[in-house]
Structures are given as structure tokens and as C-alpha cells.
Amino acid sequence: HIFATGPQVLYYPIFAFCAVAAVFAYRLSNSRIGRAWNAMREDESVAEATGVSTVNYKLLAFALGATTGCLSGALFAVQLGSVFPGSFDVFVSITVLAVIILGGMGSIPGVILGAIVLIGLPELLREFVEYRVLVYGGVLVAMMLLRPEGLIPNRNRQRELHEADSGEEQETVDGDLMPQRGTS
Structure with missing residues (x-):
């Protein structure tokens, strides 16, 4: 049916929007603008x-982010049927942030994997609804301790984190091996 209702009707438009946005973001990151x-x-x-004209590129980033947010919000409103302030509670914001952190900041495939994991996790733990926030918090803390760059990290961010780690280790090694002045 062309005018069918229900959550399944929006699956293909939302999937198409996400696919186009992911391809656009990937292509943009490898361009002159990126x-x-x-x-x-x-x-x-x-x-x-x-x-680099920083003002122009900042305005472009703002405009592209606002456009993506606007289109996403429109699809969200169509899915809900109506939008009220209660539709945007703190848990929605925490989930979006958790998806980005879990997947890997700056990594498009990582964010997609993070969304699959964190949106699928409540479905797997449907029996334990009261512990959902606790599980989310535990997953985030474990990720920050075990893999701070995310599941699929951005290559630049991963390199920065590992350079910072090796730099700290190098300082301690060099600090221990350097002779003290006035002690010999």
C-alpha cells in the first residue's frame, strides 16, 4: 500500500537519508573542504x-550541520506523528552522544556501528528496562577505559591518542635516565 501507516513505512526513507548523509560526509571529509x-x-x-578562510568554512560547517539536523528532525517528527518537548528528554541526548563516543569520534563507519550497538542493546535487554541507563553508563565507562578512541576510530584521532601515550612514556623514561645536576 502506498499510503500505509506504521513504523515500517519510514524504514526505507530513513535508511536512504542515512546512507546519503554517510556517503556525503565521507566524500566531504576527503575533499578540500574536509x-x-x-x-x-x-x-x-x-x-x-x-x-584557509576560517570564517567561510565555519559558516559552511554550521549550515551543513543545521541542514542535516533539520532533515533528521523532520524525519523524526514524521515518525512520531507529533513533537512535544517531552520527545527530547535527556536520554535522547545521552544516546546520541554515546553513539558517537562508542563508535569513534570522527569515524563515519564507527558511528554507524555505535548506532547499531546502542540502539540494538535495549532490544536485547528488553526484560531489564530499569537497568538500561546503568548498562549504557557501564558500556561507556568500559569503552573509555579499554578503547578510548572508539570501536572504529578515525585514523588521525587514533594516531593522536597513541602519540600522546608514547610521549608520556618517553618523558618518564628520559626523566629517569637523565643525570641530576650537582649529584656527581
């Missing part, structure tokens, strides 16, 4: 010195 955004993230003044 490289400019990465340069701005690393050091805004250096990016500006190399000719």
Missing part, C-alpha cells in the same frame, strides 16, 4: 595563515 576543517581543528591560526 582538509580545511581538519586544519582549522588542529590550529586555526596556522590554517588562516596558509590561506
Whole structure:
């Protein structure tokens, strides 16, 4: 039926929107715009010195983020049928943040995997509804301790985290081996 109702009707439009958004974000990250955004993230003044118009790229990032959020919100409202402030409780925000952290910040495949895990987890634990927040918190804490870069980390973020870890270890090794002045 073309005018059928129910949650299954929106499956294909939402899936198509997510697929288009993921491909667009991936292609954008490997483009000139994505490289400019990465340069701005690393050091805004250096990016500006190399000719990146930081104001224009910030406005573009804001506009693309707002457009994606607007389209996502429209699909969310169509799925719910009506939207009230109660539709956006703290748990929704925590879930979105948890998906990004669990999957890997800056990693599109990681965010997709994080969404599958954290949206599928309540379905697996349906009998334990009262412990859902506790399980979410436990998963997040375990992820931050065991794999802080996420399930599928962004290559740049993973390299930064491992460089920071090896730099700290190097300082302690060098600090122990350096002779003290005035002790010999």
C-alpha cells in the first residue's frame, strides 16, 4: 500500500537519508573542504595563515550541520506523528552522544556501528528496562577505559591518542635516565 501507516513505512526513507548523509560526509571529509576543517581543528591560526578562510568554512560547517539536523528532525517528527518537548528528554541526548563516543569520534563507519550497538542493546535487554541507563553508563565507562578512541576510530584521532601515550612514556623514561645536576 502506498499510503500505509506504521513504523515500517519510514524504514526505507530513513535508511536512504542515512546512507546519503554517510556517503556525503565521507566524500566531504576527503575533499578540500574536509582538509580545511581538519586544519582549522588542529590550529586555526596556522590554517588562516596558509590561506584557509576560517570564517567561510565555519559558516559552511554550521549550515551543513543545521541542514542535516533539520532533515533528521523532520524525519523524526514524521515518525512520531507529533513533537512535544517531552520527545527530547535527556536520554535522547545521552544516546546520541554515546553513539558517537562508542563508535569513534570522527569515524563515519564507527558511528554507524555505535548506532547499531546502542540502539540494538535495549532490544536485547528488553526484560531489564530499569537497568538500561546503568548498562549504557557501564558500556561507556568500559569503552573509555579499554578503547578510548572508539570501536572504529578515525585514523588521525587514533594516531593522536597513541602519540600522546608514547610521549608520556618517553618523558618518564628520559626523566629517569637523565643525570641530576650537582649529584656527581
